[in-house]
Amino acid sequence: MAEKEERKVVDEKRFAIFSKETIRLIADSVGITEITDQAATLLGEDASYRLREATQNSSQYMKHAKRKKLMTDDFNKALRKSDVQPVYGHRPVDQEQVWTYQHTKDGQIVFLDEDDINLVDIALDDNIPCNPGAVSIKAHWLAVEGSSKSQTSQGLASGKPIEKKLSAEMQTYFDRITNSILGKDEELMKLAFTDLRTNAQIIPLLPYFVSFISNGVKTVSHDLKQLTKLLHTLRALLNNTSLYLEPQPYLNLLVQSLMYCLLEPLTASIDLKNDHWVLRDYAARLLAQILFSWSTPINHLMYNTVKTLKEVLYDNNKPLCSHYGAVIGIMMLDQKHIQEILIPHLPVYMPHLNSIIDDTSRANAVTKSDAHKVYGAVLYCVEYLLKSQIKEFEDEISREKENSAIATASDSEVNKSEQKVKSQTLPNPFGTSVAKFYSEMYDYFDPEAAKTGEELLDEFMEQVRVQEEIRKAQLEREKLEKIRIARDKQEQEERNKMLREKEERRRQERRRAELERELILKRKEEEERLRMLKIQEEQRLKILKEQEEKRLRTMKEQEEKKLRTLKEQEEKKLRIMKEQEEQRLKMMREQEEQRLKMMKEHEEQKLRGKI
Structure with missing residues (x-):
């Protein structure tokens, strides 16, 4: 105490x-x-x-x-x-x-x-006091396309209500749209989104809707349903072709809202039943849509967003849900950012991620599940990059084939044109025999040739036969190639099937090993618990025994003390009685002596009287 x-x-x-x-x-x-x-x-x-x-x-x-x-x-x-x-x-x-x-x-x-100050000296002094106000910078927006955005921009940047007053109809429209979006009626919500996507008269309400989204995202971060509705509202505003989002506060606030849903550990993510991963995917798609539509070299929107995603991904102290949002955000942009940001960081990041996945402790179960999500996102990014490079390679090969085909076609057209020019002076060979046709052609081309017509005909027929054999051999090779491709495909399918079965067996063995480890851990925990209970029981019995011994010892001591006290009281009582008896005897002796003395004196007086 x-x-x-x-x-x-x-x-x-x-x-x-x-x-x-x-x-x-x-x-x-x-x-x-x-x-x-x-x-x-x-x-x-x-x-x-x-x-x-x-x-x-x-x-x-x-x-x-x-x-x-x-x-x-x-x-x-x-x-x-x-x-x-x-x-x-x-x-x-x-x-x-x-x-x-x-x-x-x-x-x-x-x-x-403090020292005393003479006000008269100060009043008559020539020194002029300096301005005590702090130095500050005030900025305002210039007119954009003939309209000033100063009030709207200042209201959005400061987070305070916009001073520009709306008409009663506009205010009623804004209240009904927001209530329909956040309400429970699905039909009204769909009508509100459709109107926001198609209505060209909501330009004066744009700062209000932007403020509604930016403030609402942080207010309802515990409710995934409401966050999804706010993102649907943002998408409807983006798809409205009548709205102009180029003024800086609009884009900044919208991007900040999406980055909050994408990178921040939301309050709703605490509950494992809430699937906040889908919300992050949706936010990444909307972020890519904004950047591809509105990012320019002047506003640096793409540069700042990529920089933020890179900082979050490279910071291992951030939660895994933030890493997942950074990976998905980078993947939604383009393969260039995957090559520049994600791929160079994999040698450092993958060991960190694998260490979390390999940790099979019960306390690490939730973190391990998040790590699997991040692992899947990284794998999807790498797959997307490989497919893109393979497609580029295939497109390059197809372009080369088209160029070669065009070159071949141009050569054949040249030959056809030459043959056409020659055919204008040649007779029509159709309907005649090959020998007659050849004999007629012979006079036009090579009248002094050393070979006879029969030899040239035999040579021509030999060439036809060789071309036919080449064509048959090519068809045979194509057939064998198809058979080989089908066999390779079948072998690949069987190999993939075997790999899947092997992976499934490995997964089952891993799962079985994990279950065995969990059973061993549970058994050890149970044994440890029983041992602790046994130790606690022994300690409790020991404490009870010590308390009982202490109580008996205390009772014994109290009994001994009581007996000793009674003995002392008895001895004291006997001593007092003895002293009283001795005093009484002493008094009796004194009285006897006094009586004898008085009798003796009386006898002496009596004897003296007789004399």
Whole structure:
């Protein structure tokens, strides 16, 4: 108990707390004389908490400024952040100035030791005081396509309500559309999405819908259904060709909303029943649609988004759901980003991912499931990249074949044109024999040839026969090639089947091994639990035995003490009786002696009288 009380005292002294006396002193200084102890205690606790909060916020400004000394400006910035009026008169002219404080003689009041200032000297001085206001930069939007976006942009950037007032009809339309989207009526929701996708009169409501999406994503992060509805709303706005999203706040806020759904560990992902992976896939598709449609070298939208995805993917401290969103987001962009970001990072990232997958502990079950999701996304990216490269290779081969076919066709057209020119002067050979045709042709081409017509005819027929054999051999080769391809395909299918069966057996063996490991772990846990129960039971019996022995020893000691006390009382009583008896005997002896003495004196007197 003493240790607990001491620990409690130490914990209470860890933070500075205003005492009741301090609160009463402050109340007296403002004219409040009657304040109860309970109210003073509550006010002291609340003031202490507010002071600690302001100090912690001011320390954040100090750390961001790379300083180890807390300044009054840091504290005033923290107060402004909490909508509290800053403290004036405590800003030193010299930043290295050290404040000194003193106590009053009459009471425990601490005040700042300051020098007296002569206002007359200051008033008559020629020095002009500097402007104490802080330096700031104010930006505004230029007119885009003849319309100023200053109010809309400022309202969206600051997160405050837009000052531009809508008409009653527009406000009613906006309220009904948002209520239909977030409501439970599916038909009304579909009608709202259709209207947002096709209505060209909602241009004045664009900043309102953008603000509705950007604020709603963070507000309903615990509800996947509502998040999906907000993403459907964003998609409907993107598909509306009448809307112009080029002004910077619109695209930035929409991309930030999608990046929040894609990369952040949503509150809804805590529950394993919620399938937040589908939401991340949907957000990645919408993000790719925005980037491909609205990204330009001026707004750097693609560069900033890819940079954020790369930072999240390369940070192993981020949760696996964020890594999954980064991988899917990179895959939805194009294969160039997969080659530049994902592929170089695989030698570093895959060992980290495999270490999580290989961990079969029960506490790692949820993380392992997330790791499998990320593994599947990376595999899908690599497959997509390979298919794209194979398709490019096939397209290149087909283009080469087309070019060669065009070249061959052009050569054949040249030959045909030459034959056409020659056929204008030649007789028609159809309906005549080969010998007659050849003999007629012989006069036109080579009248002085050494070979006879029969030899040329035999040579021609030999060439026809050779071409026929070549054609038959080619058909035979094509047939054999088809048979070989079919056999290879069948062998490949059988090999794939065997691999699948082997993989299935391996998976079953792995599953069986995991089950055996789980059974062994459960058995070990059960044995450990029984051992601990046995040890606890032995300790409990030992403690009971010690308590019983202690109780018996205490009873024995009490009995002995009681007997000793009774013995001492008896001895004391006997001693007192003995002393009383001795006193009584002594008194009797004294009385006897006195009586004998008196009798003796009486006898002597009697004898003297006789004489």
